[in-house]
Amino acid sequence: MSVEHLDVLIIGAGLSGVGAAYHLMKHCPSKRFAILEGRAALGGTWDLFRYPGIRSDSDMFTLGYNFKPWTNPLAIADGPSIRRYIEETAQENGIQEKIRFEHKVLSADWSTEQATWTLQVQRGDETEPVSIRCQHLLMCTGYYRYEAGYTPEFKGREQFQGTFIHPQLWPENFDYSGKQVVVIGSGATAVTLVPAMADKAKHVTMLQRSPTYVVSLPEGDSISAFLRRFLPETWVYRLARTRNVAMQMGFFNLSRVWPSLVRKVLLRLAKRELGADFDMRHFSPSYNPWDERVCAVPNGDLFNVLREGKASVVTEHIDGFTATGIRLKSGQELPADVIISATGLELQLFGGMSVAVDGVPFDAAQSMGYRGIMLRDLPNAAVVLGYTNASWTLKADLSSEYFCRLINHMDATGMRQCTPRDAARAVKTAPFLDLASGYIQRAAGKIPSQGDRAPWKLYQNYLFDLALLRYGKVADGYLQFSSPQVVKPTENAAAV
Incomplete structure (x- = not known):
């Protein structure tokens, strides 16, 4: 049986996944890719949560994508409006056709010999999972378990x-x-x-x-409502976004000092x-x-x-x-x-799928974040996560842009494998998320750590990340590039 082979697989069709698809189509237009979504609808969090009053807890000028202005007069928006915004983005940019619904990824195994990921995917109600291969894996599954939230044991x-x-x-x-x-x-x-x-x-x-x-x-x-009377929508959006980023950062830093x-x-x-x-x-x-x-x-x-x-x-x-x-x-x-x-979330990385490198299970808790995007010793894979002190999409957009830069760098230099390494193990570790929230403390043994210096430190600073991820050098000495000999698997080369 032939196995389909794509250049990139995006896991998750929520806010991050749809944004990642846009950046991939813009910056890596020749890449064949698909979005695998375990549920029957796009939207991720904004489709799953349907409780009364569901809304953003960040302003939509920063929670919105950097490439699509938020034009709704509500700066703090309700869930259905956000879901429509994601759907519009997918439809306007031809992303909808790339989404494969009810495709739940069970496992992903990296082969160093083939420089390829092999995913086992459950399609709908089919009995047997199918295999799909790719060179790059972009995990936009969020950080919590969709099947259930956290509920303490209540006596009686x-x-x-x-x-x-x-x-x-x-x-x-x-x-x-x-x-x-x-x-x-x-x-x-x-x-x-x-x-x-x-x-x-x-x-x-x-x-x-x-x-x-x-x-x-x-x-x-x-x-913004006043400025719309005189300025183009894109200008209004950029001005509001810049202002609100500055206010968020100022408030956070003032709280620390x-x-x-x-x-x-x-x-x-x-x-x-x-x-x-x-x-x-x-x-x-x-x-x-x-x-x-x-x-x-x-x-x-x-x-x-x-x-x-x-x-x-x-x-x-x-x-x-x-x-x-x-x-x-x-x-x-x-x-x-x-x-x-309303007792919180159950944190979960990789959307619950098991991840392995050359058949050896990968333990994220023993790893360390690289630029807040990749993980030490995990090749050709990114985990797109947002900020905890600002809007999610600010970091998600930068992460996807950076991963596209990395893919293009690898193509330009003829490299097929890229792995963050800390060979000397000289970097001191700290908790990945510097918050005392219960859902983070409960997951302390499940999530990776961060380091005490760049590029392993998670700065939670948009301007710093903007400079580092959009304009910084890709080959920084911590990324190990290689080009294993190509061992061609049986594949279906049809474009998606």
């Missing part, structure tokens, strides 16, 4: 007679009108759900173990939104800003429903579930018809 959960939901698996057409709702959590999902459900529910309680920094941001962008000052400002702003009588312990974290992500709420919607009494916040530990709600350590019981476990 089986006793609860109401409805228990994790937002990642939201039931279609679920009606919560007139019901008592308890949302467990205080992160981005929780602060989105509470105001979105407050108008229809009888009451919504946000039950948090510890507070999170929450800041109100305008839902629209009045400056003067955390006490930033903390005072954030708490003062929250107090102004909530009113003088509100108990601020519910919004006064014990950690400094950006030790964990800061949550943004458009037009202060969370603060509004709390101030109006449609929702409330309880800061307490859970003792267990009862038939009619949640019992707290204090002895108080929260009545609930619906309990929503």
Whole structure:
């Protein structure tokens, strides 16, 4: 049986995967490629998550692609609008035809002898997986497990007679009108759900173990709306993007240099939104800003429903579930018809597929990130991830552009294999993500480390990465290039 051989395989048709396809078509137009998507629709996160109020937690001028202006008047956009934006990008650029839906990658094995990846792919309901080969692998699968989110063990959960939901698996057409709702959590999902459900529910309680920094941001962008009257859309987008990148970086760096000052400002702003009588312990974290992500709420919607009494916040530990709600350590019981476990994600690299080099399983936890894109000792492969302190797509776009530069460099020099190496093992390691968030701490033994110096250090700095990835030297001495003798496999050379 013949095995199809392509130049590049992109895994995942979400925000990153569609963007990667655009950059590949622009910068490497001769390359034959396909996008393998395990689900039946594109959009990734923005198609999977369907809970009430689902929206971006970054402004769309920076979450949008660097090549396609965001023209919607909403700067903080809802999930369906973002999904349509991704679909438009795919349709406008001929990317839709490159996507193979219901193609779930089970494994990928690199052969040094052939300088080729061989993937085992499950197609739909077919019994046997098929093999597809490629020279370059671009993994745009995100960083979390799609099948289920993280749900802690709750004592007595089986006793609860109401409805228990994790937002990642939201039931279609679920009606919560007139019901008592308890949302467990205080992160981005929780602060989105509470105001979105407050108008229809009888009451919504946000039950948090510890507070999170929450800041109100305008839902629209009045400056861009004004400039659209005089300037082309592309100019407006570039100006807004530049301004917002500068603001994001400035806020993050200020938080690192003067955390006490930033903390005072954030708490003062929250107090102004909530009113003088509100108990601020519910919004006064014990950690400094950006030790964990800061949550943004458009037009202060969370603060509004709390101030109006449609929702409330309880800061307490859970003792267990009862038939009619949640019992707290204090002895108080929260009545609930619906309990929503907005308790986070399960981190997962490579979309859950197993990865091997010459038949030996590759353990990402024993590796180290190279430029925040490739992994030490893993040939011809990139893992596209976004920023934790800024919009995801800022880094995803740069990563895809860089990988295209790398492919073109290899073609120009006649090299078929490229592997990041730290031969001397002289680089000191540190956690890959410098955040104390629970989902990151739970995955400490699953994800790679970063180094203490370039190119192994993850700087989380867009301007630094822009200079390094778009204009920096590709052959930097840490990438080991080689050209193994070609051993031709049986292949189908038809272009995709």
